[in-house]
Amino acid sequence: MGSISKSVYSGGKVRNRRLKRREGEGSVNIESIRKAYRRYASFYDFSFGSIFEPGREAVIRRMKFAPGCSVLEVGVGTGLSLPLYPRNISVTGIDISEEMLEKARQRRRREGLMHVSLHCMDAENMTYPDDSFDAVVAMYVVSVVPNPCRLVDEMRRVCRPGGELYFVNHFQHEHPFVCGMERMISPLSRLLGFRPDFSLCQFVREARIDVVDRSPVNLCGYWTMLTARNNKAEMCLCKTPPLASSSLASGAAASAGLQALIE
Ligand SMILES: C[S@@+](CC[C@H](N)C(=O)[O-])C[C@H]1O[C@@H](n2cnc3c(N)ncnc32)[C@H](O)[C@@H]1O
Numbered sequence: 192m193g194s195i196s197k198s199v200y201s202g203g204k205v206r207n208r209r210l211k212r213r214e215g216e217g218s219v220n221i222e223s224i225r226k227a228y229r230r231y232a233s234f235y236d237f238s239f240g241s242i243f244e245p246g247r248e249a250v251i252r253r254m255k256f257a258p259g260c261s262v263l264e265v266g267v268g269t270g271l272s273l274p275l276y277p278r279n280i281s282v283t284g285i286d287i288s289e290e291m292l293e294k295a296r297q298r299r300r301r302e303g304l305m306h307v308s309l310h311c312m313d314a315e316n317m318t319y320p321d322d323s324f325d326a327v328v329a330m331y332v333v334s335v336v337p338n339p340c341r342l343v344d345e346m347r348r349v350c351r352p353g354g355e356l357y358f359v360n361h362f363q364h365e366h367p368f369v370c371g372m373e374r375m376i377s378p379l380s381r382l383l384g385f386r387p388d389f390s391l392c393q394f395v396r397e398a399r400i401d402v403v404d405r406s407p408v409n410l411c412g413y414w415t416m417l418t419a420r421n422n423k424a425e426m427c428l429c430k431t432p433p434l435a436s437s438s439l440a441s442g443a444a445a446s447a448g449l450q451a452l453i454e
Contacts, residue, residue, distance in 0.1 A: 284309045359414060
């Protein structure tokens, strides 16, 4: 990682701590995730294949693909999205779970997806150089990883400036009853392998995401698709610690932007 990137991205620690503390899921860690998805791997497609499929399709429909462009999908899981990408681009999928990834490898072979490469890697500590991809996608991953801000920092780093970041995820519901239920089951995050009460506004604000579109997806619009511009060029120009006034302003701008998109 380049030196500018380091100075900008190291601030993720503070924001991650705040996001984790507020979400009450400090116990989620890489080992608990590996364990949860080792369990899920054999029935993941059956349980989460069709229900999450409209969200995967919506993201890929929304993406702009120039021939030969490069896309990174973090937390690719069993590779359910892989057949949906056009074949004239290059797709890289990474995941922390070997068992989930093995299913993705089988799919790659079975469906002849030669434009896809798959690697076991922690999305919060990627080995790719800065600016390696035109777009980076996280489908149903941000509420799973231990440090969501760190994940977004890494997505920004490996994506070229001005490239696009895409997210689809469940976020804490606005209805007080549903939100209460989500809070109630949040102590089970470790077992579930995701945080049910993950706040959208807090995520956007603390990860300083420059959201350009927000759309409801999947059953009853219970999940959300976010399209964001890779704003790392502006963040590098700031070169200030993340909680200094200019960064707060950028977070506030992101929140204001999101608020406008909500309204
Ligand atoms: C809910 S599944 C989503 C799988 C797939 N994206 C989909 O559309 O169904 C979350 C995936 O994120 C992976 N994951 C969690 N933390 C990760 C990390 N730090 N780095 C890479 N992958 C991670 C899990 O192993 C799991 O495969």
